[in-house]
Structures are given as structure tokens and as C-alpha cells.
Amino acid sequence: MKAVVTVMPKKSVLDPQGAAVAQAMDHLGLPHVGKVRVGRSIEIELPEGASEEKLHELCRDFLSNPVIEDYELEIR
Template sequence: MKATVKIMLKNGVLDPQGKAIEHALGSLGFDGVDSVRQGKIIELDLAANTSEAQVKDMCEKLLANPVIEDYEILMVA
């Protein structure tokens, strides 16, 4: 089975990468870009019996920094 974990900085946490993209898009002439936030996506290929709780555990222990990041888990059978 597969799991996809989407990790974004929490709202209110400064996102310098997102700001850099926002300015670069402006410099390239793309107007109307109000804000940009960048995050990570991690695709895990897992043994069939892996539970969502285990993936949550992976997020808390390694994949995300729960102090400054939010994560979303999507399990695909």
C-alpha cells in the first residue's frame, strides 16, 4: 500500500522559500500572485498491513517537525 504525507509550515510560521518564489514569480512578470507557501510531500511505499497510526508515528518521530509543521496523511490502498 501507499501513503502520501503532505507537510506544510503552520500558518504564521515565516516561509522564506515561499517568499522567494513569490518574488521570483513577480520578477518574471507573473502578476496576481498574492502569496506562496512551499511544503514537502513524501510518498511512502509500505507493507500491506501498515496502519495509518504507524504512518502518524513516522510523521511525529521523523518526517515532520510538529512544533512548526502541520502534516496530512493520505492512505491509498
């Protein structure tokens, strides 16, 4: 089985990298770009039957910083 974890900065948190990307896209010929947020995407190959609960625990405690980031876990 495969898990895809997407970690994004919380909406309330300033994302300077996203702001820089938005500004650059404007300069590079795609005008009127709104908010941009830059996060991480992590693809994990897991053995069948791996504990989803443990996976959520690791997403929260290890793969993301819950103070400033939210994560989404998708099992494929």
C-alpha cells in the same frame, strides 16, 4: 498500499522560501501572486496492512517538525 505525506510550514510561521518564490514569480511574468508556501511531499510504498497509527506517529515525530510544520497523511 501507498502513503503520501505532505508537510507544510504552519500558517503562523514565516516561510522565507515561499516569499522568495512569490517575488520571483512576479518578476517572471505572473503578477499579483499572493502567499506562497513551500513544503515537502513524501511518497511511501508500504506493505498491505501497515499500521496507520504507527505511520501517524512517524509523520509527527520523524517526517515533520510539529513546532513549525503541519502534516497531512493520505493513504491511496
